[in-house]
Structure formats: structure tokens, C-alpha cells
Amino acid sequence: MRRQRLATASLIVFVETNRFRPGDPQHCASQGVQLPVATADTGKLTSAVLRGLATTGQERCFSAPC
Numbered sequence: 001m002r003r004q005r006l007a008t009a010s011l012i013v014f015v016e017t018n019r020f021r022p023g024d025p026q027h028c029a030s031q032g033v034q035l036p037v038a039t040a041d042t043g044k045l046t047s048a049v050l051r052g053l054a055t056t057g058q059e060r061c062f063s064a065p066c
Contacts, residue, residue, distance in 0.1 A: 007038035011045065013052030029056035 016028040033052040
């Protein structure tokens with residue numbers, strides 16, 4: 001994005017369990033996140049992704065098995 005001088009004011013967080021493990025509980029979710037100002041700042045985008053992840057209820061999947 002930065003190389004092309006682009007920025008975004010919104011993003012979508014999408015999470016999905018491993019479909020190749022059919023014995024495990026399956027779940028997928030997505031959440032749109034709006035930013036107040038368009039940015040290409042990695043820190044601000046990462047924070048927005050984490051906020052979106054928290055609203056899907058799947059943030060624990062990244063620190064421990066779901």
C-alpha cells in the first residue's frame with residue numbers, strides 16, 4: 001500500500017477454523033471496521049484488525065486452540 005501511496009478507511013477481518021479438520025468445531029466470522037481517517041500506518045491498521053477480531057469473539061483463537 002505505501003509503495004503505491006494508497007491508504008484505507010475501512011477493512012474487513014475474516015476468521016475461519018481449519019476446514020481440513022472436520023472433527024473440530026467449525027466456525028467462521030467476519031467484521032467490517034471503519035477508520036476515522038484513511039491510513040497506511042501498519043500500527044493503526046493492526047489495532048483496527050484487533051478491534052474487529054474482538055467483535056467476532058474469536059480473538060482467543062490466535063493465542064490458544066479454539
